Amino acid sequence: MDIGVISEDSIVNTRTSPDTLVDFEIAFFTVILTAVLAYPAKNAAYQVLKLFLIVFAVLTVVRRIAIMTDYSSSATRFMIGSKHFMIEVSILGIVHVIFVFSQRLGQLIEFVSPLWAFILGLFTLGFLSMGLLLKYASDDFYQYQAIVSSYQANTSPVKIWRDISRTQAINYARKIDRPDSELPSEIVALRKKEPRRLLPFPNETAQFVHGLLIRVSRRSFGILFGWAVFGNLGISVILYFALALVGGQVNLLFKRFGLESFHQRPGRRVRLAAQNIGVFFAHFIISPLF
Numbered sequence: 001m002d003i004g005v006i007s008e009d010s011i012v013n014t015r016t017s018p019d020t021l022v023d024f025e026i027a028f029f030t031v032i033l034t035a036v037l038a039y040p041a042k043n044a045a046y047q048v049l050k051l052f053l054i055v056f057a058v059l060t061v062v063r064r065i066a067i068m069t070d071y072s073s074s075a076t077r078f079m080i081g082s083k084h085f086m087i088e089v090s091i092l093g094i095v096h097v098i099f100v101f102s103q104r105l106g107q108l109i110e111f112v113s114p115l116w117a118f119i120l121g122l123f124t125l126g127f128l129s130m131g132l133l134l135k136y137a138s139d140d141f142y143q144y145q146a147i148v149s150s151y152q153a154n155t156s157p158v159k160i161w162r163d164i165s166r167t168q169a170i171n172y173a174r175k176i177d178r179p180d181s182e183l184p185s186e187i188v189a190l191r192k193k194e195p196r197r198l199l200p201f202p203n204e205t206a207q208f209v210h211g212l213l214i215r216v217s218r219r220s221f222g223i224l225f226g227w228a229v230f231g232n233l234g235i236s237v238i239l240y241f242a243l244a245l246v247g248g249q250v251n252l253l254f255k256r257f258g259l260e261s262f263h264q265r266p267g268r269r270v271r272l273a274a275q276n277i278g279v280f281f282a283h284f285i286i287s288p289l290f
Contacts, residue, residue, distance in 0.1 A: 006150040006186045024257040026060045032093040039100040045284040052089045088278045091247045115289040126245030146172040167195040222279025
């Protein structure tokens with residue numbers, strides 16, 4: 001690959017103190033907690049979700065103390081793992097709130113299916129937040145996306161997906177509305193590269209599908225478990241895609257404004273286990289809709 005992994009610290013975190021990054025996590029948790037407690041549900045999954053949120057609260061306090069005492073630098077695994085847990089719990093909190101709203105909407109309007117109202121609500125939230133980001137994105141956002149794409153261009157297991165990520169990194173770098181003299185050399189070098197088209201050529205279709213299946217399979221066990229327990233594969237698959245859409249936006253927020261950098265994350269097995277458990281537990285949250 002003719003582009004390297006762009007250093008995040010040289011672009012994003014130089015203007016932001018660790019205290020501020022942790023404060024974002026606390027503020028985001030407060031929003032999720034308030035929403036979940038404001039709209040309770042009468043099922044066991046809600047009680048477990050509240051327990052998760054208590055753990056979330058404890059983790060934010062411990063992380064804040066770690067920053068104040070400089071312990072965070074020697075407890076990297078804890079800091080990375082705890083943030084991943086917080087991201088998954090945040091996604092489940094959003095799922096719960098939309099679930100309660102869809103239930104109440106179904107009670108108010110007889111011909112509205114609560115289940116489909118829930119799925120529509122998740123997709124609407126995901127696409128709306130994505131659309132707002134694209135329309136009102138700042139140069140800071142484009143720089144961060146260039147960082148993410150440069151990382152994926154060097155780590156994706158499938159060549160066509162590395163090429164696609166390379167092109168995305170170049171396109172994001174070119175969208176930054178600032179002169180080269182005000183940008184890091186890594187971004188300036190990206191802007192001078194020639195992108196390739198995003199869609200695969202006919203002889204690359206197999207590679208493209210292979211890479212897509214790898215991405216989809218990350219949470220596939222959650223889909224299978226949900227199907228086995230609740231007996232509706234179609235809904236399980238739709239729920240997976242809706243969660244992936246919303247989760248992508250939450251993940252972006254935490255990685256951009258949370259404490260740890262994009263490149264610091266748990267091992268692959270830990271990530272897959274957490275993501276699949278999240279998909280499976282989401283089935284229990286919305287189980288009254290089945």
